[in-house]
Amino acid sequence: MRFPLEDEMRQQRWFRITALALGLFAINAVARLVIRFAFDGADSAQGRATIVMFTVIALALAVLTFVRSQRERPSGWLPDVAFGALGGMLLTVLVGPFLSGHGPFADGAGDFFAQIWIYGACAVAGTLLGFWTAVMLGRDYRSRALKAFTEARKSRPRRVVGR
Numbered sequence: 001m002r003f004p005l006e007d008e009m010r011q012q013r014w015f016r017i018t019a020l021a022l023g024l025f026a027i028n029a030v031a032r033l034v035i036r037f038a039f040d041g042a043d044s045a046q047g048r049a050t051i052v053m054f055t056v057i058a059l060a061l062a063v064l065t066f067v068r069s070q071r072e073r074p075s076g077w078l079p080d081v082a083f084g085a086l087g088g089m090l091l092t093v094l095v096g097p098f099l100s101g102h103g104p105f106a107d108g109a110g111d112f113f114a115q116i117w118i119y120g121a122c123a124v125a126g127t128l129l130g131f132w133t134a135v136m137l138g139r140d141y142r143s144r145a146l147k148a149f150t151e152a153r154k155s156r157p158r159r160v161v162g163r
Contacts, residue, residue, distance in 0.1 A: 013080060020064070020084025025091040027056050032099045054118060058126030061085060065130030069140045074131075085123040092119060 031053035039045030061081065068077035093115055097104045105112055134140040138147070 016080050017084045017087060020081070021087030021091060024057055024060065024085065024088025025096070027060065028053060028088075028092040028096050029099055031056075032096055036100050054122045057088075057119070058122040058129070061123055061126030062130035062133070065127045066134050069131050069134040070144070071141065073141050078127075081127055085127070089116065089119045089123070 031049050035046050035049045039049070065077070065081055068081070093112065094104050097106060131140070135143065138144075
């Protein structure tokens, strides 16, 4: 049973942004908990898990961007993806370390800001990968609109101007 208010809430922009931020944070939380409980103190495992985490974040953003870019203009989906990724980054950097039993600045400011730069780079790379894939396949919003325009122009008979 679906409630009308639930459907209305899902259509609001803040819901999509919040859901994306929480989803990206969930990826980070799972990685941190796996490192904490399965590989307690192993630096090599922590490095590999961090690489996997950032790869999964980039791929999640690539898939989301690929899907959204087919239905909407970039002015519709890009702010949602950008603010969702920013929210996910803030949660990851400020709240995530507490899952590992540390504080955000426990390893120093250098590690804190390095994580911000890496997260931002992965977010941008994932978004660009998804969008470029949609453009390359001709499935983005603009390519589909141009294709529909071309088909409409072809189907109309040529207007003859009187002499």
